[in-house]
Amino acid sequence: xxxxxxxxxxxxxxxxxxxxxxxxxxxxxxxxxxxxxxxxxxxxxxxxxxxxxxxxxxxxxxxxxxxxxxxxxxxxxxxxxxxxxxxxxxxxxxxxxxxxxxxxxxxx
Numbered sequence: 001x002x003x004x005x006x007x008x009x010x011x012x013x014x015x016x017x018x019x020x021x022x023x024x025x026x027x028x029x030x031x032x033x034x035x036x037x038x039x040x041x042x043x044x045x046x047x048x049x050x051x052x053x054x055x056x057x058x059x060x061x062x063x064x065x066x067x068x069x070x071x072x073x074x075x076x077x078x079x080x081x082x083x084x085x086x087x088x089x090x091x092x093x094x095x096x097x098x099x100x101x102x103x104x105x106x107x108x
Contacts, residue, residue, distance in 0.1 A: 010099035011042060013092060014053065017060050032056045050100070062089075064096060 018028060018039055025039035032038060032055035039056070042048050048056075054064040 010053070010096055011047070013095060014048075014056060015043060017062070018056070021060055023059075028056065028059055032059045050103075062092075065093065066097070066100060 018025065021028065023031075025043070026036045029036050029038035029040070033052050038048065038052055050064070057064050
């Protein structure tokens, strides 16, 4: 991930994950939300509901998680390196946390 990736917002990051999935927008929308236009609307600039984001991420193999921003990430010491999340996944989680923090009106 380059420097430009770190500035990418949640919506664009979600679109990138969708593009990399190889699943059609309509099929993914139906799987996630039961309606065929969710991804199309996101691509057109709509801000999706959190439950739609969560459903799309779940279908893509990710999960949306809310954690305190002031606590450092904790890693289990017994986890094999091959099982740990890659840096891009940790960075994506952090950006999602930041975006959700802004969406909830708790931006400093």
